[in-house]
Amino acid sequence: EKDLGADLAKVLITEEQLQAKVRELAAQVDADYAGKDLLLVGVLKGAVMIMADLARAMRSPVSMDWMAVSSYGSGTKSSGVVRILKDLDADIMNRHVLIVEDIIDSGLTLSWLVSNLRSRGPASLEICALLRKPEAVKTEVDVRYVGFDIPNEFVVGYGLDYAEKYRNLPFVGTLAPHVYGGESA
Ligand code: PRP
Ligand code: MN
Ligand code: MG
Numbered sequence: 001e002k003d004l005g006a007d008l009a010k011v012l013i014t015e016e017q018l019q020a021k022v023r024e025l026a027a028q029v030d031a032d033y034a035g036k037d038l039l040l041v042g043v044l045k046g047a048v049m050i051m052a053d054l055a056r057a058m059r060s061p062v063s064m065d066w067m068a069v070s071s072y073g074s075g076t077k078s079s080g081v082v083r084i085l086k087d088l089d090a091d092i093m094n095r096h097v098l099i100v101e102d103i104i105d106s107g108l109t110l111s112w113l114v115s116n117l118r119s120r121g122p123a124s125l126e127i128c129a130l131l132r133k134p135e136a137v138k139t140e141v142d143v144r145y146v147g148f149d150i151p152n153e154f155v156v157g158y159g160l161d162y163a164e165k166y167r168n169l170p171f172v173g174t175l176a177p178h179v180y181g182g183e184s185a
Contacts, residue, residue: 004169007179012155013148013172018130021147022050025128026057028145029098033060036096041088043113044068045167046102049159050130050147054100065090071109080108082116097122098144102159103131107139114141131155131172 029038040062042051055064068086097117104110110127118125128145134152136143150172156162157169162179 004166007166007176009174009176011171011173012150012153013158015170018147018158018171019053021130022053023057025145025147026054026059029054029128030059033096033098037063038096038098039063039065039090039092040098040100041092041117042066042100043102043109044086046159046161047100049167050102050128051100054128063090067113069109069113071112080106080112082109082112084116091120092117093121094123096124097126099125099127101127101129103133103155104129104136104139104141104143105133107136107141110143111139111141130158131160 038060040051040055042048042064044066045068051064055062065088066086067084067088069082070085072081072083099110099113099117101110110129114125114127126144127141129143130147132143132146132149134149153174154162155172155174156166157172159167160172161167162175166175
C-alpha cells in the first residue's frame with residue numbers, strides 16, 4: 001500500500017494554519033460584502049478545497065459557480081493563452097463576483113480570467129487566492145485577499161496537484177525528489 005506521507009519532503013502549511021487562515025479570510029469577505037449578493041467563482045480544479053472551506057466559513061449566504069480553464073503551453077510553462085473548458089452557468093452582469101483561486105504562480109491564468117470576466121460587466125470583480133508565489137507580483141493583477149505568500153517551490157495538497165495527484169492532502173507540502181523521477185524513484 002502506498003502512503004501519501006512517503007512522497008512528501010516537508011509540510012509547508014499545516015491543516016490548522018490553513019483552517020485558521022480560511023476563517024480569517026471568510027470573516028473579511030463577510031464584512032466587505034455585508035448586505036450584498038455575492039457570487040463566488042471557483043477555478044477548477046485547484047480551487048475546490050479553498051472554495052468549499054471558505055464558503056462554509058462564511059456567515060452570509062453566497063452563490064457558487066465554477067469555471068474550468070486550461071492554459072496552452074509547453075510542459076509546465078504557462079503561455080498566458082487560456083482556453084475555457086467549462087464556462088460559468090451564471091450571467092455575472094451587474095453582480096458582485098469574487099474569483100477564488102488556490103494559487104497564483106505566474107499570474108497568467110488570473111490576468112486572463114480577470115479581463116475575460118470584466119468584459120461581462122460585473123458590478124464588482126475581486127480575487128481571493130490562498131497562495132501566492134513571488135513571480136505573481138510582476139503581473140498587474142490586483143489581489144484583494146491573499147492567504148499566504150510562499151517561496152518559489154513546487155507545492156501540492158489542499159487542491160494543488162502534481163500530475164493530478166495529492167489534491168486530497170489536508171495541508172500544503174512539497175514533494176520528495178523521488179516523486180519527480182529524479183533520484184532512485
Ligand atoms: C494551477 C493553479 C492555478 C494556476 C496558477 O492550475 O490551480 O489555477 O495553475 O498558475 P499561473 O499563475 O502560472 O497561471 P492548473 O492549470 O494546474 O489546473 P488545476 O487547477 O486543474 O490543477
Ligand atoms: Mn487551477
Ligand atoms: Mg494543476
